[in-house]
Amino acid sequence: MVKKTKGSRNREKIRSQMARLHERVANRRQDFWHKLSTDLVRRFDTVCLEDLSVANMVRNRALARRIAQSGWAEFRRQLEYKAVWYGKHVRVIGRFEPSSRLCWCGYSNHALTLADRAWTCPQCGRQHDRDVLAAHNIKRFAFAKHKTGRDTPGVPGERPPVDERP
Numbered sequence: 001m002v003k004k005t006k007g008s009r010n011r012e013k014i015r016s017q018m019a020r021l022h023e024r025v026a027n028r029r030q031d032f033w034h035k036l037s038t039d040l041v042r043r044f045d046t047v048c049l050e051d052l053s054v055a056n057m058v059r060n061r062a063l064a065r066r067i068a069q070s071g072w073a074e075f076r077r078q079l080e081y082k083a084v085w086y087g088k089h090v091r092v093i094g095r096f097e098p099s100s101r102l103c104w105c106g107y108s109n110h111a112l113t114l115a116d117r118a119w120t121c122p123q124c125g126r127q128h129d130r131d132v133l134a135a136h137n138i139k140r141f142a143f144a145k146h147k148t149g150r151d152t153p154g155v156p157g158e159r160p161p162v163d164e165r166p
């Protein structure tokens, strides 16, 4: 292997090629977030988000880095200013309880790992897709918070939506 000396032409060339590649990836990502945020704000009156930056999540360093690199914070920023443009709302909840773990019956699955995409509640037998469950919980908690000002569901015994019923 040829060792590249500092400042050599070859090294410069590779460096500028790498820079161009990074820029292209960043642009594509930015473009994706813009399209998604515009689409969501146009189609819905309220978009509910989970605040991924708070303590719980950041404790997992690898995950925190991935979230930071994915542009999640930028996506949230875009959603918030576009919501103002279109007269829509963005509601953000904290991580009071991991949203993918909390069953409609109140059971919290502490054994759930990131690799588990689906799980069955041992208490009530409902089957959950973790992402669908998380989306329902985020919406439920975001609206409850809006009513009560607290990070807890304000409607005890609220019936789950039809597609989540066993």
Ligand SMILES: [Zn+2]
Pocket (backbone or CB within 6 Å): 103, 104, 105, 106, 107, 121, 122, 123, 124, 125, 126
């Ligand atoms: Zn359950």
